[in-house]
Amino acid sequence: MKVRILIKLLGIIAIVVGVSMVFPLLWSVYYCFLVEESQQENDFFPILISSGISLGLGFVLFITGQKSSSEVLRREGLAIVGIGWLLVAALGALPFYLSNSVDNYIDAYFESMSGFTTTGSTILKDIEATPRGILMWRSFIQWLGGMGIVVLFVAILPFLRASGKQLLYNEVPGPKSETLSPRIRDTAIVLWGFYLTFSVILTLLLWIQGMTFYDAVCHACTTMSTGGFSPKNSSIGHYDSLLIEITIIVFMVIAGTSFGLYYRTIKGEWTAIFKDAEWRFYILILVVATGLIVFDLKMNGNYDSMGSAIRDAGFQSVSITTTTGFGTQDFDNWPSLSRCVMVVLFFVGGCAGSTSGGIKIVRILVIIKNAVHATEHAIRPHTVRAIRVGKTVVEPEVKQKILAFFTIIMGTMVLGTLALAALGLEPISALTAVATTLNNIGPGLEAVGAAEPFTDVHPLGKVLLSLFMVVGRLEVFVIVVLFSPRLWRST
Numbered sequence: 001m002k003v004r005i006l007i008k009l010l011g012i013i014a015i016v017v018g019v020s021m022v023f024p025l026l027w028s029v030y031y032c033f034l035v036e037e038s039q040q041e042n043d044f045f046p047i048l049i050s051s052g053i054s055l056g057l058g059f060v061l062f063i064t065g066q067k068s069s070s071e072v073l074r075r076e077g078l079a080i081v082g083i084g085w086l087l088v089a090a091l092g093a094l095p096f097y098l099s100n101s102v103d104n105y106i107d108a109y110f111e112s113m114s115g116f117t118t119t120g121s122t123i124l125k126d127i128e129a130t131p132r133g134i135l136m137w138r139s140f141i142q143w144l145g146g147m148g149i150v151v152l153f154v155a156i157l158p159f160l161r162a163s164g165k166q167l168l169y170n171e172v173p174g175p176k177s178e179t180l181s182p183r184i185r186d187t188a189i190v191l192w193g194f195y196l197t198f199s200v201i202l203t204l205l206l207w208i209q210g211m212t213f214y215d216a217v218c219h220a221c222t223t224m225s226t227g228g229f230s231p232k233n234s235s236i237g238h239y240d241s242l243l244i245e246i247t248i249i250v251f252m253v254i255a256g257t258s259f260g261l262y263y264r265t266i267k268g269e270w271t272a273i274f275k276d277a278e279w280r281f282y283i284l285i286l287v288v289a290t291g292l293i294v295f296d297l298k299m300n301g302n303y304d305s306m307g308s309a310i311r312d313a314g315f316q317s318v319s320i321t322t323t324t325g326f327g328t329q330d331f332d333n334w335p336s337l338s339r340c341v342m343v344v345l346f347f348v349g350g351c352a353g354s355t356s357g358g359i360k361i362v363r364i365l366v367i368i369k370n371a372v373h374a375t376e377h378a379i380r381p382h383t384v385r386a387i388r389v390g391k392t393v394v395e396p397e398v399k400q401k402i403l404a405f406f407t408i409i410m411g412t413m414v415l416g417t418l419a420l421a422a423l424g425l426e427p428i429s430a431l432t433a434v435a436t437t438l439n440n441i442g443p444g445l446e447a448v449g450a451a452e453p454f455t456d457v458h459p460l461g462k463v464l465l466s467l468f469m470v471v472g473r474l475e476v477f478v479i480v481v482l483f484s485p486r487l488w489r490s491t
Helices: 003-020 022-034 044-064 074-098 105-116 132-147 149-156 158-171 184-208 213-224 242-255 259-266 277-299 306-321 336-345 361-379 396-422 427-438 459-473 477-482
Strands: none
Touching (some): 003 022, 003 044, 003 074, 003 132, 022 044, 022 132, 044 074, 074 105, 074 132, 074 459, 105 459, 132 213, 184 242, 213 242, 277 306, 277 361, 306 336, 361 396, 396 427, 427 459, 459 477
């Protein structure tokens, strides 16, 4: 392990976090000093001090590792990405803690980790009472985490060259990372280019449709990142606007689609999205889930109007499947079948290469096809058939990794549920708390439902759930290997 390059790049990550705090700081200046009715807000100095701490730590680490080479091998890449995410959450927690927006640092770390990993679970009981500079930071860290803060500095640091490949591959979600350009830095720039463009377009649309510019920026950040934080206590339901809900549904679907498909589209493959097997299955899941919930809601008399049932069922199905976690209704109050459908959607996620969490559509396709082939092999043992997703043959090594990933996720679910139950959570609350954090969803059921923050979860439970968030965001293997002694050996 080359420790100096690790220290150097962790220093750069800390500097990126410190510089990022300038964005909410500008909003804090506006609301603290320029808007008369908001001058009671006191988040300017906490954000400024937090930025100074992050920058100071970053420069110390960077100078310490200055004489290192710029070559990042596989072990260094794993360590930088894994430790980097733990570091950004620690630094990102400072504004929450120093502004007294939360009661203790563990809660602040939980909120920060939930933001950066785009989980959307919160410990804030009264969101609208929180200073607006802090709420902007809360939304902005989701935007940074959506495409990946490590991918961001791969894009802006030319000295990494090909070494950035190890960092990019370890952070971009999905069973494989798609290289959009021969130069890895160009790939990172392309990803962030699409991400920024969609975010700006969504901000303008929401502003035109009646949100304040502040609210539009917050919701654009948390929609494109599939994060789900909102500056309003009742989330998107606060606006009670069909047009806003439709717009956000469209952009949640966009965010849950592989960004590689957009690149292929602008390169002239106009039908690339519609021909993609993963994307078609993604849309099928959304349609079927919405249909099942509408049927259940109508059969149980929850809605008199079919239009209202489709509106709420469609929004929540897309929100949960894409792992965004926005709400227009508290689905914990829906009938049993609808709630079960929502729990199943906890594990789905969007397409590989999107900003969504979850298992990912392509993995589910491979698992289903592997089960079908195994059944066929039991009947016809001499049959040899390759597993394909669309026209792509799934290599045995990829299939093994997908099955290992699924096994680890299910094992973590079991152990995590038992641990939270031991800490006092009821079984359904414990199970969905693990599911929603591990898959970066946000709300669960009962004590951690859409209308219930995670405030009352035991502190050790919050630490454990914070770890699950980053495990889900980096998709298990990066965090697991951090605890392997072989990673840290010098040779």
